[in-house]
Amino acid sequence: MTDAELVAACRTGDEDAWAQLVRRHARYVSAILRGGYRLGDADAEEVFQEVYERAYTRLESLRDPAALRPWLAQLARRAAVDRLRRNAREDVSDEVADRADAAAAAELERLELALTVRAALAELPEHCREIVDRFFACDESYHVIGAALGIPAGTIASRISRCLAKLRAQLGGRNSAAAGVG
Amino acid sequence: MTGGNEACAIALAAAADCVAGAAARAGDRGLAVQAQALAQRCEALAEAAHVAYAGATAALDARAERHDVAIGAALAAGAEAAVRVAEAAADVAALATASGEEDPDANAAALLARAAARAAARFVAVNLASLPGDERLARAAAAVEAAG
Numbered sequence: 096m097t098d099a100e101l102v103a104a105c106r107t108g109d110e111d112a113w114a115q116l117v118r119r120h121a122r123y124v125s126a127i128l129r130g131g132y133r134l135g136d137a138d139a140e141e142v143f144q145e146v147y148e149r150a151y152t153r154l155e156s157l158r159d160p161a162a163l164r165p166w167l168a169q170l171a172r173r174a175a176v177d178r179l180r181r182n183a184r185e186d187v188s189d190e191v192a193d194r195a196d197a198a199a200a201a202e203l204e205r206l207e208l209a210l211t212v213r214a215a216l217a218e219l220p221e222h223c224r225e226i227v228d229r230f231f232a233c234d235e236s237y238h239v240i241g242a243a244l245g246i247p248a249g250t251i252a253s254r255i256s257r258c259l260a261k262l263r264a265q266l267g268g269r270n271s272a273a274a275g276v277g
Numbered sequence: 278m279t280g281g282n283e284a285c286a287i288a289l290a291a292a293a294d295c296v297a298g299a300a301a302r303a304g305d306r307g308l309a310v311q312a313q314a315l316a317q318r319c320e321a322l323a324e325a326a327h328v329a330y331a332g333a334t335a336a337l338d339a340r341a342e343r344h345d346v347a348i349g350a351a352l353a354a355g356a357e358a359a360v361r362v363a364e365a366a367a368d369v370a371a372l373a374t375a376s377g378e379e380d381p382d383a384n385a386a387a388l389l390a391r392a393a394a395r396a397a398a399r400f401v402a403v404n405l406a407s408l409p410g411d412e413r414l415a416r417a418a419a420a421v422e423a424a425g
Contacts, residue, residue: 230311234318236364237371238419248423252368252375256307263306 102160131199223258280330286323
């Protein structure tokens with residue numbers, strides 16, 4: 096189910112759809128709060144709940160259901176900044192917010208890129224996902240990969256190159272769609 | 278102080294960077310990306326090798342009751358760091374060859390990688406001198422052969 100379909104189902108009161116929506120984006124929201132805004136565990140857990148409470152009560156206000164993820168990111172950012180303001184000892188609200196947003200910007204950009212790449216990887220053939228994951232994420236050598244997959248180590252580099260070309264094509268298609276290019 | 282295995286990893290990171298440049302000039306983005314990833318991997322391996330070397334040095338200097346246990350653990354860590362450097366060296370050599378050794382940078386990278394594989398394999402052997410059947414010895418030998 097796409098995000099747009101999930102939102103539509105949630106708007107009919109489908110509790111299973113809501114649970115799926117929460118699960119699908121839980122790690123993303125948590126990463127924004129902890130990685131982007133550096134909230135501690137206790138604050139992050141509480142703000143996480145606040146984010147989804149706000150999302151639940153404001154879901155009807157989401158104009159483009161397909162843009163669920165950036166909308167949740169915006170809710171998360173605002174909730175995180177609100178928490179940082181409450182935690183600040185001095186009343187320097189705008190300064191706290193600006194500092195937090197600036198610090199979080201690079202991390203949020205990295206998160207967005209990682210999620211985009213992950214989604215594109217998910218659409219590649221299984222053999223591509225596995226070989227790319229083993230080399231780039233697991234730091235396995237060509238010899239180890241070859242032994243694990245039963246393929247000659249001397250062919251691994253070219254196989255990875257072909258899979259990367261497919262990944263680029265996937266990402267290129269996403270960028271074109273996002274830009275409204277046919 | 279820099280140990281030999283760390284020096285190998287540092288040289289490998291630079292060699293992998295050379296390969297990335299050569300591959301990019303040849304228009305092979307797939308190889309360039311893999312070489313960049315290997316460069317980052319080797320930088321991390323250099324750090325791991327430094328830690329392992331420091332641990333081994335400290336263990337040898339220690340007068341603690343568990344002296345032998347500490348040395349054994351330090352040598353095992355050193356062997357693991359060295360075999361990973363040897364395997365990374367084989368991969369850098371493979372990419373350098375695939376990028377075309379007529380490119381002088383790729384050629385230099387291939388030569389450095391082959392030397393690093395041999396040196397790292399030697400460290401594996403030294404660290405595992407008391408464990409002749411350890412599978413890391415075979416891995417290191419395979420890496421040297423793969424490096425060419």
